[in-house]
Amino acid sequence: MPAFSLDPEQLARCAQLRTLAREQLLPLAEQGEPGQVNRPLVAALGELGLLERLVAADALELCLLRESLAYACTEAETALALQGLGASPVVRAGTEAQRARWLPEVAAGRAVAAFALSERGAGSDAAALALKARPDGRGWRLSGEKCWISNAPEADFYSVFARTTEGAGARGVTAFLVPADRPGLTGSALDMLSPHPIGTLSFDEVPVSREDVLGAPDGGFRVAMDTLNRFRPSVGAxxxxxxxxxxxxxxxxxxxxxxxxGALKDLQSVAHTTAEMATRTEAARLLVYAAASAYDEGAPGVPRRSAMAKLFATETAQYVVDAAVQLHGAAALRRGHLLEHLYREVRAPRIYEGATEVQRTVIARELYSAGPGARPEETAT
Incomplete structure (x- = not known):
């Protein structure tokens, strides 16, 4: 399928999703408390079959889901995306037993998932994470902290990345599936600008076994990067x-x-601003679709494409929302206005899952690795 076009069936599904989000999910979102997991909203996503679609979705379908929901209800979009992010390591690297235990619960909206990678000293530099996994003969004991974890501390299970081999950098990290009721695991919420739940996790000799490993011991960094490469274009969406x-x-x-x-639109400065907003939005959409399609096809250059999509789309959204606020004037600053809500929501995606500066670093590294004149589809990564 060409990356620059959607077929009529896809367009119809996107329109249906926008209507569903506006009519059924937005009322539930408005009843939720900022900074807390909205379990009725998560349950509704399950009942409507959206989480089941999410678990089985390829990267392009994931982008269409996220863009369509975000248009009408950012809270529903974020609740769905966080379920996907937290469960993706289980989908892609989990054992049959792990998948059987947790994925039906995620798809039904009965279990809340979380992706626990970031730490205070290892946000953008994920390979520097310090959460320790100490061997204890039967498995490991996790000790340390995680920070900036979406859905923490309210999730039912966490995909946790810990250091199993000291001094090995990215090669010494293991991914674990850690249920929230494990002894020694506690957490607290953080009061953040964006309204979705984010918190810290504390691990005090939390026991994990080989049955809890996602993928292979010391292979967790690949699990994390595979998840992020899949989700970065959808952050752009x-x-x-x-x-x-x-x-x-x-x-x-x-x-x-x-x-x-006359009407504001008749002022040339206003018309040119809306034209610029529309052009950048469409360019961002095309980059996102292209990156997602490349991931689904197993094409070369996925890290570069994913980084470009997230970089350009999130920076574009910041510009477009800010310009829309300016065109509206003071009314857009009033609490409860759509643009006031979007202004708070739009800032965080430029930081999480790899800040803008990290995306530029990834792109530059891939460019210099490929050499002058190489196109993304010609670059094996």
Missing amino acids: FAVGMAQAALDAALAHTADRRAFG
């Missing part, structure tokens, strides 16, 4: 959904608002 919502709000407002003897 989330951003595109927000950008499109902000753009549509700006178009409607500037067409109706009267000022200086």
Whole structure:
């Protein structure tokens, strides 16, 4: 399928998702508490079959899900995405027993998943993580902390990445599936700008066994990077959904608002701004679809494409939402306004799952590795 077009069936599904999000999920989102897991919303995502679609989705389908939900209800989009992020290591590297135990619960919206990679001293530099896994004869004991973990401390299980071999860098990390009720595992919530739940986790000699390993011992960094390469384009899709919502709000407002003897849209400066907003949004959408399609096809250059998609889409969304606020004026700053909500939501994606600066580093590394003149599809990575 060409990366630059969607077929009529896909377009129809996206329209249905936007309607469903607006009519059924947004009311549940509005009843939730900021900074806390909205379990009725997660349950509704399961009942509507969206989490089952998420578990089985390829990268492009994941992007379409996230963009469509983000357009109408960012809370529903984030709840769905966090389920996918936390469960993806189980889907891709888990044992049959692990998948059988947890994936049906995730798909039904009965279990909340979380991806526990970041630490205070190992955010952008994930290979520097320090959570220790000490062998104890029967398995390992986890000691240390995780920070900036979405859905913590309320998740039912965590995909946790810990150091099993000192001094080995990325090659000394193991992924573990850790249920929330393990002795020694505690956590606390963080009060953040964005409204979805984020917290810390503390591990005090938390026991894990070989049955809890996701993938192979010392192979956890590959599990983490595979998950992030799959999800980075979809972070871009989330951003595109927000950008499109902000753009549509700006178009409607500037067409109706009267000022200086006419509609705002008739002012050249306003018209040029909306044209720029629309162009950047569409360019971001195409980069996202192309990166997702490349991942699904197993094409070369996936890290570069994923980094480009996340970089450009999240930076674009920040620009578009900010421009929409400017065009609306003071009304957009009022608590509860769509653009006030999007303004708070749009900032975090430029940081999580690899900050903008990290994406530029990945892109530059891939460029210099490939050499001058190489295109992404010609680069084996």
